[in-house]
Each structure stands twice: as C-alpha cells, then as structure tokens.
C-alpha cells in the first residue's frame with residue numbers, strides 16, 4: 001500500500017518482557033495518556049490476534065521455541081498485528097502505536113525495527129523486567145486468570161499452566177542489549193530505570209510518564225468545592241465565597257473522608273480560588289493550593305449566567321454547544337486548553353499515594369475523564385454534582401469508582417448537551433433566545449457507581 005506523506009512524528013512503542021510483567025498495563029496507560037492529550041494512540045495486542053486466528057486455549061507446547069508449527073503460527077499473529085498497526089498509521093493518521101507482545105528475542109525486535117523504521121516510524125522499546133516473584137504472582141492472580149486463555153480452567157491449574165508458559169518464554173528470553181535502539185527498561189515496577197538513546201518530544205514524554213507510574217494500591221478522591229455564592233446565582237467563574245450550604249459541606253467533608261480512609265495520611269490539593277480553599281478548611285491534612293487547578297477561564301463571560309451569555313454572545317453560545325471541547329471563550333480557555341494545563345498535574349498525580357483534589361466542575365471533569373477514559377466529545381458533559389465525593393481505586397486495567405453524596409442541598413450547575421444542533425447566527429436573531437429547547441440528554445453519569453448518602457450530624 002502506498003504510504004501517504006506524513007510529517008507528524010509517528011512512533012511505535014514496542015513492549016518487551018516475559019508474560020505477567022505488566023506490559024499490557026503499561027500499554028494501556030500510555031495509550032490513555034496520549035488519547036487524553038488528543039494525540040491519536042492505539043494498542044495492538046498480539047495475544048488477541050493469536051486468539052482470533054487459532055482460538056484461546058492452546059496447550060503450552062504452542063509456546064515452546066522448538067515447536068516449529070507453534071512458532072510459525074505465533075509469527076503469523078505477530079505479522080498480522082503489525083500490519084493492522086501499519087494500516088492504522090496510514091489510514092487513520094495514527095501517531096502513537098503500542099505493540100503489545102513479549103518481543104523477547106533479538107530476532108523479533110530486529111524484524112520490528114527493520115519493518116517500521118524505513119516507513120518513518122520511530123521505534124521505542126519499553127522493556128518491563130520483574131524478578132520479584134510476589135509481584136509476578138499477584139499479576140497472574142489479578143489479571144491473567146481472567147484472560148480468555150483461562151476462562152474455562154480451574155484457577156489452580158491455570159496458575160501452574162501460566163507459570164509453565166512463562167518458563168517457555170524464559171528459555172528464549174533476551175533482554176535488550178541493542179545499544180543503537182531507543183529504549184527504556186523498567187526494573188521491578190520502576191524501582192530502577194535505564195534509558196537509552198531517547199530522542200524527540202514524544203519519547204521523552206513517555207519516559208517521564210513511565211517514571212511516574214506506580215502500582216501501589218491507593219485511593220484518588222475528588223470533589224468539587226461546596227456550593228458557592230456564584231453557583232447560587234447561576235454565574236460562571238469568579239472567585240466567590242461558599243454559600244451557607246457550601247460551608248456545611250466543608251464541615252462534613254472531614255467526617256466523610258475519615259470514614260473512608262480511617263487514620264491514613266492524605267494529601268489535599270485545591271485550586272487557588274476561595275471556594276476550594278474554604279472547602280478544604282476543616283481537613284486536618286497537608287494542603288497545596290495549585291494554580292493549575294483553577295476553573296476553566298470563561299474570559300469575557302466570567303461573572304455572567306448561561307442566559308446572559310446566550311443573550312450577549314449568541315454566536316459564541318451556539319459555537320460552544322456545537323463543539324464544547326474545543327470552544328475557547330474570548331480571552332479565556334477551552335476544555336482542550338484545560339487538559340493541556342492539567343498535564344503536569346496528571347504526571348504528579350500518577351506519583352502520589354492517597355490524595356484528595358478539591359476542584360471545579362470543568363477541572364474535575366478533565367481529571368475524572370483521564371482516569372475513566374472519556375472521549376473528548378463526552379468529557380465536557382460528565383456529571384460532577386456538587387456536594388459529592390468521588391472515590392477512584394485504580395485497578396489493573398480500569399478504575400473502580402464510588403460516589404458519596406452528602407445530604408446537603410446544592411443547586412445543579414450541570415447544563416446538558418442540547419439534543420439538536422443550535423443554529424449559529426452572527427447576530428442575535430430577535431426573539432431567538434431560548435427557542436431551541438435544551439432537552440436533557442441521556443445521563444453521562446457513570447452507569448453504576450455506587451452512591452452513598454451522608455447526613456449532617
């Protein structure tokens with residue numbers, strides 16, 4: 001196939017490592033990070049292709065390097081996956097492809113390198129090495145046993161079968177020694193990191209991101225500030241104080257957190273605006289006030305209500321409804337801008353243990369959207385109600401979520417996505433205001449978060 005001229009740097013992250021070394025976890029994290037930043041990224045998993053071609057339940061001789069037909073079939077799965085990745089770069093303007101397989105021999109890596117490099121695709125190897133048996137066993141238990149390969153097998157048998165498979169790969173495993181390749185080696189989940197020949201912006205972002213990842217269990221709490229005086233009046237932005245109801249929520253918050261977290265330590269981040277700082281007032285933890293967490297800047301619309309924006313800036317109002325993620329307020333920001341300003345916050349967040357972020361409607365949407373894998377179109381409409389604590393627990397491939405709703409009344413500041421496109425006028429059509437009904441869309445509130453309610457004591 002003729003490859004079209006493409007001047008965007010394209011990169012292939014090629015995973016390397018024995019089975020159960022967290023390669024798929026790393027692949028998915030890298031993919032989610034770039035997707036969130038608006039860079040086209042996709043994971044290509046050779047195991048899925050193998051299952052498609054030859055079915056799920058192979059016995060372990062299939063993975064033996066001396067098994068000629070098994071070796072040939074595994075190579076076919078690898079080629080087919082590579083072809084899918086190449087098609088994606090060309091046909092869907094892919095930028096960061098992640099090739100998820102063991103790629104554990106010099107031969108396999110050189111095949112990948114020599115196929116990708118002439119096509120202008122930079123190859124970056126990510127090797128995960130783990131000799132901590134307890135981490136490997138935990139990975140087998142938590143992840144591999146739910147794989148389609150072992151769906152029908154008794155768990156104890158599945159563990160020993162998987163260990164035998166690891167043995168097959170260990171016999172032929174060659175750690176990266178190719179000094180002319182760009183690579184990162186993560187040893188025992190980042191307790192040691194070796195980096196070689198990193199070039200270019202995308203590679204250095206990946207290195208920095210991977211160096212921040214950890215897999216220790218932790219909770220990420222998020223809450224919007226308590227109801228503010230501006231929220232009561234329906235006004236956007238500003239730097240108003242909490243309403244009486246908002247203050248009540250701030251008083252309840254330490255109790256709700258304590259009940260969830262017990263006596264454990266917690267780091268609290270707020271924005272630099274009064275409403276988040278006041279919400280954190282009674283929390284007995286270390287607090288940081290971060291400018292990067294300030295609410296989306298509404299520019300010339302700051303201090304107006306949605307109705308006033310529609311009246312005074314009808315064209316802008318319609319444009320925002322048309323593409324809320326990309327619409328940038330005059331003199332202010334878009335959701336896309338907020339995501340980019342939050343990137344260092346995400347890096348830092350990946351490094352943290354238990355943490356509570358007290359933020360704003362748009363900012364919490366962006367952070368929650370990163371962890372829960374929302375696409376750009378839906379992200380600005382995620383329902384983040386006031387007086388609700390969100391608890392995220394990162395798991396191997398997803399985040400578990402719970403919503404705890406405080407029984408303290410608050411206004412609803414969520415403005416649903418209009419179901420019909422609004423006409424974009426260059427001037428306000430007389431009497432047009434309010435003609436297009438703002439019908440509620442199906443809720444984007446996560447499908448089944450468990451919601452507990454807390455009452456003021």
Ligand SMILES: O=P(O)(O)OC[C@H]1O[C@@](CO)(OP(=O)(O)O)[C@@H](O)[C@@H]1O
Nearest residue numbers: 235236237295298360361362413415
């Ligand atoms: O992007 P939309 O849905 O307008 O939500 C952002 C708005 O949320 C608000 C409340 O309406 O956040 P906040 O509660 O932090 O004050 C506005 O200040 C902000 O402009």
